[in-house]
Amino acid sequence: MGFYNVLQGDAPYFKFLADNYAMSDNFHQSVMGGTGANHVMLGTGDGIWFSDGNGNAATPPHNQLVAAGSPNAGVVDEIENPNPQAGTNDWYTEDGYGGGSYGSPSYGGGTFSNCSDTTAPGVSQVVSYLQSLRRPIRPNCDPGHYYLLNNYNPGYYGDGRNAYADIGNPNETVFTIPPSPLRNIGDEMNEKNISWAYYGDQWNAYLANPDNNYVTPDNTYCNICNPFQYSTSIMTSASGRAHNQDTTDLYKAIHDGTLPAVSFVKPDGWLDGHPASSKLNLFEGFVKKIVDGVQANPQLWASTAIIVTFDEGGGYWDSGYVQPLDFFGDGTRIPTLVVSPYTKAGHISHTYSDHVSILKFVEANWGLDPLTDRSRDNLHNPVTNPHDPYVPLNRPAIGDLMDLFSFGDHHGK
Secondary structure, three states: OOOOOHHHOOOHHHHHHHHHOEEEOOEEOOOOOOHHHHHHHHHHOOOOEOEOOOOOEOOOOEEEEEOOOOOOOEEEEOEOEEEEOOOOOOOEEEOOOOEOOOOOOOEEOOOEEOOOOOOOOOHHHHHHHHHHOOOOOOOOOOOOOOEEOOOOEOOEOOOOOEOHHHOOOOOOOOOEOOOEOOOOHHHHHHHOOOOEEEEEOOHHHHHOOHHHOOOOOOOOOOHHHOHHHHEHHHHOOHHHHOOEEOHHHHHHHHHHOOOOOEEEEEOOOOOOOOOOOOOHHHHHHHHHHHHHHHHOOHHHHOOOOEEEEOOOOOOOOOOOOOOOOEOOEOOOEOOEEEEOOOOOOOEEEOOOEEHHHHHHHHHHHHOOOOOOOOOHHHOEOOOOEOOEOOOOOOOOEOOOOHHHOOOOOHHHO
């Protein structure tokens, strides 16, 4: 857990950016869950589901032996069950990553839910709540699909090999989601010939260790953070995998003025500000290096917007309004800043938004359609009462971030 008081001098660089550019005080993590699930939503606008690896919905292991004959072998139950364990203070019966793997017997591991089945543990309570609202909310759970609620390793290694097919390897974990057919924003940009890249800090170090399945003591590249590393369409071709790059490539592209049209940037585990492994001032330093580099290239700065946000609350509790959107969220508020010459200094947007608003912004800016018929980027932009700009009257609704900009008021003047 952590707490920062900006008015008492905490987070001074983020405070500087908020004062001189723009920020949202109504931006949310997309999933009431962890890092992996929220990054998947950032890339796809949707929840990812368990498949047979060939694009068909399948049932996750449920009290079944997996990885038979390997050191990782064990009976696991990968289906979420939030009913309390007997003799505990309401610990879930089955929840999270599970235990073992990486060379020891596996167990537990529930984080998938067939949320279309109201007889499944924990489902009826959420669905009943959503349907009891004055404007009932559709859970958005397709029949027979088991959706990931938290974090599992992605289905591909960096070189495109199938990681799920390798769960018996003592350097891999059985808690890996199979290769996914879920459509993502990279697919859409590829179809429209819009250049893009995912810059994952330490990607090169990660790729350099294939013999140990990319697991090294000092390697803090975040594989669960890369929404494209789950994707069959991206990871199974050399051209698709080429969109995955390191932050060293980012800094060179900034210096040379060769950034793609859309860039996703993720710091490594030491620099991401997560209270379990990092500090906020290290994340501030990571952001400052990028902002300073872009601003040092006047031509690049003139056409760039840098959106700074967090993947989830990470132990920093926030009490702001949370809008029910579907079975998976929304989640709590998280800080979000926009740094661009097209912002007005000190502007604060109250429009309700979440990670998928970044997809809506990309789609609005380049004239793209929503990813699929069911993805959250189909949601309307919020309409609000002037007396309460935080709560959409037409909910469920999320903004496209355009109100953070002053395009007719260049340089905020």
